[in-house]
Amino acid sequence: MVTRDLPMGMIYLAQTTAGILGNFSLLSHYLYLYFTGCKFRSTDLVIKHLTVANCLVILSKGVPQTMAALGMKxxxxxxxxxxxxxxxxxxxDVSTCTTCLLSISQAITISPRKIRWAELKAKAPKxxxxxxxxxxxxxxxxxxxxPVYVTGNGSDKNITKKTDYGYCHSVSHGKFTDSLYVALVLLRxxxxxxLMLRASGFMVFTLYRHRQQVQYIHGTNIPSRSSPESRATHSILVxxxxxxxxxxxxxxxxxxxAVLNNPSLWLVNTSALIAGSFPTVSPYILMRHDSRVPSLSCAHLRNTKSLI
Known part of the structure; x- marks a missing residue:
């Protein structure tokens, strides 16, 4: 193993470990809520799919990248x-799609209770x-x-290797094809x-207007308690x-x-670290802003309902 690869391998290992622990902790949190009978929010299903997608991102990128940096090629x-x-x-891509869906669904949840929004709010959870x-x-x-653009290090195919990831290679199929592929990915x-920015802007405007109304009703000297919807919205905005x-x-x-031929190892490593950053930090952001901490209250509610 090359000595200069060891620090990068340890960074990958730390990021992968933190990401796996965070996402599995979030999944365990939802399992706890399910078995204790807590009421789920409309956005919880999207978060579960997001967490599964993030776990797959970390396992398919972080683990191989760590092994390659530690000398297993x-x-x-x-x-x-x-x-x-x-x-x-x-x-x-599922992580991107579900994050967008999460912001849109939360924007619908906190939308004003007007006639034009009422029908949409009723149908959206379904x-x-x-x-x-x-x-x-x-x-x-x-x-x-x-898979057409990827080949293993041990492959003996007569192709021009373009990017070395340490454990696999991506191959070039011509400038036009590569440029078209990158353009389609960026467009998506x-x-x-x-869509996310539009939904986020709507949520910020709605929360600001709600806060102004609350201050007008209660007065500026009386602090208003943050609602579960507001806390969930803040979490999704972050x-x-x-x-x-x-x-x-x-x-x-x-x-x-995609554009450079034979990019440097620094560029490949930095790109991999950034790609794994969101799946690593997102569960901690969601758990930090989730007020439903493990307690006996949910179990008590479930037992109370069973006695009625």
């Missing part, structure tokens, strides 16, 4: 490389599960070409980020702003990797 076959990259791309499944199905289909990311920032950086590095 040929642990994946050609088929293994194609499968790992395919799972990573699908789960990464279609959340279908939208999540649609996200998975669409990304499974749209990323079907990803920009579309989802645009999550979306973090996602947009990291996704923008990741897209910039992704363009560099």
């Amino acid at each position: 040929h642990f994946l076959s050609d088929i293994g490389c194609k499968l790992v990259f395919y799972v990573h791309r699908v789960s990464r 279609y959340i599960g279908s939208c999540n499944i649609l996200c998975w199905m669409l990304n499974l289909i749209l990323n079907v070409m990803v 990311d920009v579309f989802f980020m645009g 999550l979306v702003s973090t996602f947009v920032s990291l996704c923008t950086l990741s897209s910039i590095f992704h363009i560099c990797l």
Whole structure:
């Protein structure tokens, strides 16, 4: 193992460990809420899908990258490389899609109780599960070409290797094809980020207007208690702003990797670290702002309901 790879391997290991612990803790939190009879919010199903997607991103990217940085270079076959990259791309795109869906569903939840919003607020929870499944199905289909661009280190095919990830290679299929692929990926990311920013702007405006109304009713000297909807909205706003920032950086590095021939190891490592940042930090953001901490209150509510 090269000495300079050891610090990078330890960074990957720390990020991967933190990400796995965070996402599995969040899944355990929802299991606890289920078995104690707590009432779920309309956005909880989206968060579960987001957490599963983040786990797959970390396992398909962070684990191989850590192993490669620690000196294990040929642990994946050609088929293994194609499968790992395919799972990573699908789960990464599902993470983008579900984060967008999360912001939109929360914007609908806190929307004003007017006639034009009432019907949408009533129907939206019924279609959340279908939208999540649609996200998975669409990304499974749209990323079907990803394995074509990946080959294992041990492959003896006569191809021009473009990017060395340490354990696999991505290959070039011509400047035009590569540029078209990058353009389509960026167009999709920009579309989802645009929807997220629009929904986030609507939530900020709604919360600001609600706060002004509360201050007018109660007076400026009486602090109003934050509602569960407000806390959930703050959590999603922090999550979306973090996602947009990291996704923008990741897209910039992704363009560099796609355009440059034989990019440097520093560029590859930095791109991998940024790609794994959101799946790592997102569960901690969600748990930090979730007021439903483990307690006996939920179990008490369930037992009370059973006696009625």
